[in-house]
Amino acid sequence: MAIKRVTMADVAALAQVSKTTVSFVLNDRPGLSAATRDRVLAAAEELGWTPSAAARTLSGKGTDTIGVVLNRPPRLTGIEPALEDYFQGVEREVSHRLISLLTRVVSSHEEELLTLRSWWYSRRVDGVILVDLRANDDRPSALRNAHVPVAGVGDPKLRNQLPVAWHDDSAAIDQVVGYLHALGHTRIARLSDRSVLSYAKIRNDAFEKSCADRRLSEQMVCPIEATAAAAAQTTRELLMLAKRPTAILYDNAVTAMAGMAVAQEMGIQVPRELSVVAWGGSQICNYTHPTLSAVEGDDLGLGMQAVRMLLSKLKGEDVGDGQCATPIFVPRGSTAPVARVNSF
Amino acid sequence: MAIKRVTMADVAALAQVSKTTVSFVLNDRPGLSAATRDRVLAAAEELGWTPSAAARTLSGKGTDTIGVVLNRPPRLTGIEPALEDYFQGVEREVSHRLISLLTRVVSSHEEELLTLRSWWYSRRVDGVILVDLRANDDRPSALRNAHVPVAGVGDPKLRNQLPVAWHDDSAAIDQVVGYLHALGHTRIARLSDRSVLSYAKIRNDAFEKSCADRRLSEQMVCPIEATAAAAAQTTRELLMLAKRPTAILYDNAVTAMAGMAVAQEMGIQVPRELSVVAWGGSQICNYTHPTLSAVEGDDLGLGMQAVRMLLSKLKGEDVGDGQCATPIFVPRGSTAPVARVNSF
DNA sequence: TAGTTACACTAAAGCGGTTTAGATTGCAGT
DNA sequence: ACTGCAATCTAAACCGCTTTAGTGTAACTA
Numbered sequence: 001m002a003i004k005r006v007t008m009a010d011v012a013a014l015a016q017v018s019k020t021t022v023s024f025v026l027n028d029r030p031g032l033s034a035a036t037r038d039r040v041l042a043a044a045e046e047l048g049w050t051p052s053a054a055a056r057t058l059s060g061k062g063t064d065t066i067g068v069v070l071n072r073p074p075r076l077t078g079i080e081p082a083l084e085d086y087f088q089g090v091e092r093e094v095s096h097r098l099i100s101l102l103t104r105v106v107s108s109h110e111e112e113l114l115t116l117r118s119w120w121y122s123r124r125v126d127g128v129i130l131v132d133l134r135a136n137d138d139r140p141s142a143l144r145n146a147h148v149p150v151a152g153v154g155d156p157k158l159r160n161q162l163p164v165a166w167h168d169d170s171a172a173i174d175q176v177v178g179y180l181h182a183l184g185h186t187r188i189a190r191l192s193d194r195s196v197l198s199y200a201k202i203r204n205d206a207f208e209k210s211c212a213d214r215r216l217s218e219q220m221v222c223p224i225e226a227t228a229a230a231a232a233q234t235t236r237e238l239l240m241l242a243k244r245p246t247a248i249l250y251d252n253a254v255t256a257m258a259g260m261a262v263a264q265e266m267g268i269q270v271p272r273e274l275s276v277v278a279w280g281g282s283q284i285c286n287y288t289h290p291t292l293s294a295v296e297g298d299d300l301g302l303g304m305q306a307v308r309m310l311l312s313k314l315k316g317e318d319v320g321d322g323q324c325a326t327p328i329f330v331p332r333g334s335t336a337p338v339a340r341v342n343s344f
Numbered sequence: 345m346a347i348k349r350v351t352m353a354d355v356a357a358l359a360q361v362s363k364t365t366v367s368f369v370l371n372d373r374p375g376l377s378a379a380t381r382d383r384v385l386a387a388a389e390e391l392g393w394t395p396s397a398a399a400r401t402l403s404g405k406g407t408d409t410i411g412v413v414l415n416r417p418p419r420l421t422g423i424e425p426a427l428e429d430y431f432q433g434v435e436r437e438v439s440h441r442l443i444s445l446l447t448r449v450v451s452s453h454e455e456e457l458l459t460l461r462s463w464w465y466s467r468r469v470d471g472v473i474l475v476d477l478r479a480n481d482d483r484p485s486a487l488r489n490a491h492v493p494v495a496g497v498g499d500p501k502l503r504n505q506l507p508v509a510w511h512d513d514s515a516a517i518d519q520v521v522g523y524l525h526a527l528g529h530t531r532i533a534r535l536s537d538r539s540v541l542s543y544a545k546i547r548n549d550a551f552e553k554s555c556a557d558r559r560l561s562e563q564m565v566c567p568i569e570a571t572a573a574a575a576a577q578t579t580r581e582l583l584m585l586a587k588r589p590t591a592i593l594y595d596n597a598v599t600a601m602a603g604m605a606v607a608q609e610m611g612i613q614v615p616r617e618l619s620v621v622a623w624g625g626s627q628i629c630n631y632t633h634p635t636l637s638a639v640e641g642d643d644l645g646l647g648m649q650a651v652r653m654l655l656s657k658l659k660g661e662d663v664g665d666g667q668c669a670t671p672i673f674v675p676r677g678s679t680a681p682v683a684r685v686n687s688f
Numbered sequence: 689t690a691g692t693t694a695c696a697c698t699a700a701a702g703c704g705g706t707t708t709a710g711a712t713t714g715c716a717g718t
Numbered sequence: 719a720c721t722g723c724a725a726t727c728t729a730a731a732c733c734g735c736t737t738t739a740g741t742g743t744a745a746c747t748a
Contacts, residue, residue, distance in 0.1 A: 005467075007704055018728045023706060031726065050465035054407070055704035057398035058733045065446075084428075091449045100468065102409075103445050105435045121394035123349075124444065228631040258631035265633060287572040287602035288632075289609060351734055362698045367736060377696065399734035402703045 006049045015043035026051070057123060065100040066090075066310060067125035071112045071132065072105060082199075082252075082280055082299045086131045086153050089303020097311075113142055120148040127151070127310050131303070133158055135198045151310035153302045155198035156323075163312075163319040165305035169199060170206035172295045172327040173249075176277055177210035179329060180247045184338035185275060187218040189238055189245035191231055191255060194223030200251065207249070220245065224255075231255035235262045239274070246274060246338050253281025256292055260334065271336035282330070290333030297327030350393045359387035370395070401467060409444040410434075410654060411469040415456045415476065416449060426543075426596075426624055426643045430475045430497050433647020441655075457486055464492040471495070471654050475647070477502055478540045495654035497646045499542035500667075507656075507663040509649035513543060514550035516639045516671040517593075520621055521554035523673060524591045528682035529619060531562040533582055533589035535575055535599060538567030544595065551593070564589065568599075575599035579606045583618070590618060590682050597625025600636055604678065615680035626674070634677030641671030 012022045017036060024032055025040040043049075057063050068090055070083065087103075094101050102125055106112045116139070119125045126149065130139055133154030140161040143150045152158065156166040180188055190207050193200040204221050211219040222238070224230040231250065238245055239262065250256035256278030263274050270276055270290060278285055278294035285292035301324050312319050356363045361380060368376055369384040387393075401407050412434055414427065431447075438445050446469055450456045460483075463469045470493065474483055477498030484505040487494045496502065500510040524532055534551050537544040548565050555563040566582070568574040575594065582589055583606065594600035600622030607618050614620055614634060622629055622638035629636035645668050656663050 005704085009704080019705080020707080020728055020730095021726090024727090027706080031724095033726065036726080048465075050462060052402070052704050053466040053468045054398045054401035055733090056706080058396070058402050058704080058735085059706040060733065061706075063398075088449070091447065095448050095450065100463075101447050103435065103447050104439050105432070106439065118394060119444075121392075122397040124397045228627055232631055254628060254631070257628070261631050261633035261635075283572055284598060284601070287576055287598070287605050289605035291605075349734085353734080363735080364698055364700095364737080365696090368697090371736080375696065380696080396734050399703090400736080402705085402734080403736040404703065405736075 005052070006047045007052070008049070010047055011040065011044045011049050014047060015040045062126040062314075063100075063124060064098070065102050065125050066094060066307070067102040067104075067116065067119045067128040068131060069112045069115050069128070070103070070105045071109065072107065082297075083131060085280075085299030086303040086306070089300035089305075090129055090131070090307050091303070092300065093304040093307035099311075113139060116143060116148060117146050120146060127314055129153070129303075129306050129310060130162075131306075132197055133164065134196045135201055137198075149310065149314055151306045151313060151319075153306040155202065157198070159321070163306070163309035163322060165302045165309060165322045165324060167297055167302060167324040168326045169202050169297075170209075172297065172329060173203050173206040174210045174213075175329040176249060176295060177207065177214065177216075179331065180275060180277075180335070181214050181216065183275070183336065185247045186216050186338075187243060187245045188216065188247045188249065189220045189222060190249040191234055191251065191259070192221055192223050193226040193251045195226060203251070218243070218245075226251065226255065228254050228258040232258040232262050235259040236266070239263060239266055239268055247277065247335070248274065249277045249279075251279050253278045253284045253292065253294065256281075256294070256334075257284070257288055260288065260292070271334050272339050275335040277329075277335060285330075285332060288334075293330065293332045293335040295327050295329050298325055301325065349396070350391045351396070352393070354391055355384065355388045355393050358391060359384045406470040406658075407444075407468060408442070409446050409469050410438060410651070411446040411448075411460065411463045411472040412475060413456045413459050413472070414447070414449045415453065416451065426641075427475060429624075429643030430647040430650070433644040433649075434473055434475070434651050435647075436644065437648040437651035443655075457483060460487060460492060461490050464490060471658055473497070473647075473650050473654060474506075475650075476541055477508065479542045479545055481542075493654065493658055495650045495657060495663075497650045499546065501542070503666070507650070507653035507666060509646045509653060509666045509668060511641055511646060511668040512670040513546050513641075514553075516641065516673060517547050517550040518554045518557075519673040520593060520639060521551065521558065521560075523675065524619060524621075524679070525558050525560065527619070527680065529591040530560050530682075531587060531589045532560065532591045532593065533564045533566060534593040535578055535595065535603070536565055536567050537570040537595045539570060547595070562587070562589075570595065570599065572598050572602040576602040576606050579603040580610070583607060583610055583612055591621065591679070592618065593621045593623075595623050597622045597628045597636065597638065600625075600638070600678075601628070601632055604632065604634075604636070615678050616683050619679040621673075621679060629674075629676060632678075637674065637676045637679040639671050639673050642669055645669065 008019050008022050012019045017040060022040050025037050091101055104115050106115060116128050128148060128150050130152035133152045140158060151163040153165045156164060158164055192204050222234050224234050248259055250259055256276055260270050260276050263270050268274050278292045282296050285294045305322055305324050309319050309322055352363050352366050356366045361384060366384050369381050435445055448459050450459060460472050472492060472494050474494060474496035477496045484502060495507040497509045500508060502508055536548050566578050568578050592603055594603055600620055604614050604620050607614050612618050622636045626640050629638045649666055649668050653663050653666055
C-alpha cells in the first residue's frame with residue numbers, strides 16, 4: 001500500500017546531477033547552464049515530481065498556507081451571511097495565488113485563540129485572518145504576543161493594532177435614513193444583531209446620529225438575536241405599538257424577510273404602510289414579494305483585501321489603509337412614501 | 345524578527361533526557377518510568393513546546409489534515425445550500441477530532457482534480473472528500489489512480505467505487521408526490537437544477553416514477569439553471585399555460601421563494617390556487633409568507649458521515665454503507681388541497 | 689558466580705527539502 | 719607555465735521529529 005514517493009533525489013539521479021542542482025533549478029537560482037536546467041526540468045516532468053510541502057517547511061520556507069477560524073455557536077448556525085462572504089473573498093484571493101487555506105469552525109473564543117496559536121506554533125500557517133473583529137477584541141493583542149502575523153476584516157477602530165479591511169457602514173446607514181426621511185418617514189426602527197460583533201454597534205451609532213442630524217427623535221434601536229424567529233417576534237411587538245414605526249431596518253436579508261412576513265400576516269401592507277430595508281442578500285432580495293430594498297456592500301471584496309494586506313505584511317511590504325468601497329443603498333419594492341393613514 | 349522556536353531538543357535538555365525519550369513520552373510509548381515521563385511533560389509545559397507539524401509529517405506521520413475542494417463557477421455563486429451544509433458537516437466532524445481542513449474553491453473540473461492531486465502529492469493532506477459527486481463522475485477513478493484516499497457525499501450509485509455518504513432522495517420525492525396527490529393535485533411540475541450534479545437526476549427519475557405509480561400523467565420536469573432569476577422566469581411560463589400546474593416542486597428554498605413571488609405578482613394565490621414545495625432551507629421556510637412546505641434532509645449529517653468513512657478508511661477499518669436518514673417532507677403553509685377553480 | 693532477562697534509556701539514521709561552503713573546470717592575462 | 723577569476727556544479731550540514739537498533743544496569747535464575 002505504501003506508495004513510493006518521487007523525491008528530489010530521484011530527479012537528481014535521472015538528470016545526472018546533484019540534489020543541490022535540482023533545488024537550484026526549481027528555485028530559479030542563477031549560475032546554472034541552460035542545458036542542465038532543461039535536463040532537470042525534463043527529469044522532474046518525466047517522474048511527475050511534486051515537492052513535499054513538509055520538507056520545504058521544515059527547511060525554513062513558509063507553508064504557503066493561511067488560516068481562518070470561524071467562531072459560531074454549535075448547531076445553531078446563526079445568519080451571518082457577510083461572514084460567509086468574507087470567507088469566500090479570502091478563499092478567492094488566496095486560491096489564485098496558489099496559497100492554501102486552513103479552516104476551522106469553533107464555538108468559543110478560547111477555542112479560537114487556541115486554534116490560531118497552535119496553528120502558528122506547529123507551523124501549519126504563515127499567518128491568519130480574523131473575519132469577525134469585535135469591539136474590544138483581545139485577539140489582536142494575544143496574537144501579537146505570540147508573534148502571529150495577522151490581518152482582519154471589520155472594525156476600523158482596530159486599524160492601529162493590525163491591518164484591517166473595512167468599509168464605511170456609517171455612510172451607508174446615512175444613505176438609508178436620508179432616503180426614508182425624504183419619503184416622509186419619521187418613526188424608523190432598527191433591528192440590530194445584539195451579538196458582540198462590531199458592525200452592529202457601528203451601525204447603531206450611525207443610525208442614532210443620522211436620525212439626530214435630521215431631527216428625527218422617534219427612532220428606536222432593538223438589539224435582537226440574529227435569527228429569523230427573534231426578528232419575527234420583535235417585529236410583531238413593534239407593529240403592535242400604538243405609534244408603530246413606518247419603516248424598519250434589518251441587519252440582514254433573512255431577518256428582513258421574516259419581518260415582512262409578520263407584517264403581511266398582520267394585514268399591514270408593505271410598502272404602503274410599512275417600509276422594510278434589509279442588509280445584503282442581493283440574490284434573495286430580488287425575489288421576495290415585494291422585492292426587498294437593501295444596503296449592499298462588497299463583503300467578498302473585504303475578504304480579498306484582508307488577504308492582500310496579510311500577504312503584504314508577510315513580505316514586509318507596506319500594508320496601507322484597507323478601506324474598501326462604501327456599501328450602497330439599493331431601493332426596491334419594500335420602501336415607499338409614508339401613507340396618509342400612518343400620520344398622526 | 346525570526347523568533348527562536350522551542351524544539352524537542354530544548355525540552356530534552358531541560359528534562360535531562362534524550363530526544364528519543366521526549367518523543368516516546370509524547371507518543372505514549374511504553375517502557376518509560378513515571379518519573380521521567382512527568383519530568384518531560386513538565387519541561388514541555390514549561391517551555392510551551394508545540395510539535396512542528398512539518399517535521400512530524402516528514403518523518404512519516406500523517407498530516408492530520410483532510411482536503412475539500414468546492415467547484416463552483418466564478419463570481420456567480422449559484423444557490424447550492426446543501427453544499428454549504430455538507431461542508432459544515434465535514435468541518436464539524438473534523439474539528440472535534442483535532443484534524444484540520446484544507447479548503448479551496450475552484451471554478452473548473454480540471455482545476456479541482458489538479459488541486460486534489462497536488463495536495464496529495466505534496467503531502468498536505470491524508471485524504472480528501474468530494475462534496476458533490478456527479479453522475480459519471482471521473483474524479484473517483486482519477487483519484488484512485490493517484491492513490492489518493494477519498495470519500496464522497498452524494499450519488500449512491502458510486503458506492504462500489506468509493507465510500508459514499510448518501511440519503512434516499514427518491515423516498516422523499518415519493519412522500520411529496522403522495523401528499524400532493526392526496527390533496528387532489530394531478531398536474532404537478534418540478535423545476536430541477538439542470539447542472540451535472542447527480543441529485544437532480546435522481547430526483548427527476550423518482551418524480552417521474554412516483555407520478556407514474558399514481559397514474560398522474562400530466563407531470564412535467566423543467567431543468568433550469570439554479571438561480572432565482574431562472575426559477576422566476578420558468579415559473580412565470582408555467583403559470584401562463586392554459587392547463588397550468590396546481591403544484592410546483594423546487595430544488596431549493598431560494599428558487600421556491602422566487603416562484604412564490606412570481607405567483608403572487610400574477611395574482612395567483614398560494615396555496616389556494618398553487619401549492620409550492622421547496623427543498624431544504626428550514627430556517628428561511630418558516631419565515632416566508634405563506635410559510636414554505638419543504639423537504640428537509642440532514643445535509644450536515646451527510647458531510648459528517650463522509651468524514652467518518654474517510655477516517656475509517658485511513659485507519660484501514662471497515663467503512664460500511666453510509667446511508668443516512670431519509671429526508672422528510674414538512675408541510676407548511678404553501679401546500680393545500682386543489683381549489684375547485686382549477687379543476688376542469 | 690556467571691548467565692539470562694527485563695527495564696529504562698539513548699545514539700544515530702532517516703524523512704525530503706534548502707543552503708552554505710567549497711570543488712572543479714576552462715580560459716584570459718602576464 | 720602560473721595565477722586569477724568567473725562559471726558551474728556538488729558534498730554535507732541542517733530543519734525537528736520518529737524509529738531502529740542498541741547500551742547499560744539491576745534483578746532473577748541456576
